[in-house]
Amino acid sequence: MSLDSIQVFQSLNSSPHAHLEQSARLGDGLNAALWSNHHDIREYHAPDHHTLSCYIADGTGTFRRDRPDQKGSPGKLCVLPAGHESAWVINGRIRLAHLYISPEQFALGCVTLLDREPRTLQLQENTFLDDARQADNFRRLIGLNWHEPGERLLTSSLAHDMLSHALLTQVGLRDGLRLKGGLAPHLCRRLVAFIETHLDEGLSLGQLAELCALSEYHFARMFRSSFGMPPHRYVLQRRLQRARHLLRESAVPLGDVALACGFASASHFTNRFRQAMGATPGEYRQAFA
The missing domain is CATH 1.10.10.60 (Homeodomain-like)
Known part of the structure; x- marks a missing residue:
């Protein structure tokens, strides 16, 4: 999965207000990006990938357009599953890190970590989640040099740990499931x-x-x-x-x-x-x- 094919990444990258501080393809369908943004409006329309987001600094004026009473802050996490729809208003400044996850890597985790058929499960959408362990993982992630070969591999390993944590804490049964085809x-x-x-x-x-x-x-x-x-x-x-x-x-x-x-x-x-x-x-x- 290349950064060019990631809708959330491309939406931010096309904004004149957003600044990409660094990004890296980590292998295994995992990509990371560190952004700063200010006074912006961004929309995501049914991306085909999953996004884990963590507010690193500021963000107290950021909210979802359909939930204006809920505001972000440093350490807050957002879980944006594939297929979701969201619109964001950024008042003031924000610095945030993203981990982009391909559907194939998510499916592999469902099978190997949860022992479940991937299509029976869904990553649960969440806005401004408190998860101290995952927030610490994000801080460690941005503390590494993604382009130095040795640290880049450590970054990849940490990204796998973050995906595993999300699978164990943010995945539930798919609503209204009616399976057709597939293996027993x-x-x-x-x-x-x-x-x-x-x-x-x-x-x-x-x-x-x-x-x-x-x-x-x-x-x-x-x-x-x-x-x-x-x-x-x-x-x-x-x-x-x-x-x-x-x-x-x-x-x-x-x-x-x-x-x-x-x-x-x-x-x-x-x-x-x-x-x-x-x-x-x-x-x-x-x-x-």
Whole structure:
């Protein structure tokens, strides 16, 4: 997910009153931005991404147009889920940080952290939320140098922690849910367990489809409906997540990490890892040394 495709980012970036202090693509569908703004009006119309926002300084004159009696202040958080509609009035000045989350990364968290089918859950919209832990995470986030390679990787790790915290505290069941298509819950659980125990192997679409007694074509469609992403992307994300864990928590040689995570060679592993994280596995390990 590039910054050019993020509606909330582009809305602020198009304002003559808003100033982008810094931004960074953190990999894994996560992006961060630090803004200052003054005397402005901004509207967001059903973005396809989720946004976590924290007021860093000022903001006491900022409010939603439909809730003029509620004002912001430093440390307040706003949770803006994909598909929401909001209009904001900024009287005076404000400095705020954003974390943008792709729907695929949100879906992956629903599966791996909450053990739930992503389409059954929704990130709950919230305005001027008090959450001391998440506010502290945002302050730590802006204290790092997003463009220095080592600290950029620490920033990425912190962003993952912030997403996990939001999943555990700000996610609820989707209202008026009527599911159509997709895989049965017991099949989803079977697939997740099978993939986790076979990440070091060369998994195929046919192999996964066979577990569900479906043709490859129908399995791929139903998997995407249930998991919010195609099977190959889900497997790749799980392999990269395992790789990050091994790189941070062990001294396993890089070649062995590649094999343990199902990559055919160290060069293939390095290329995929760099595409996702913007750094090589060795640089990632060094950042957490």
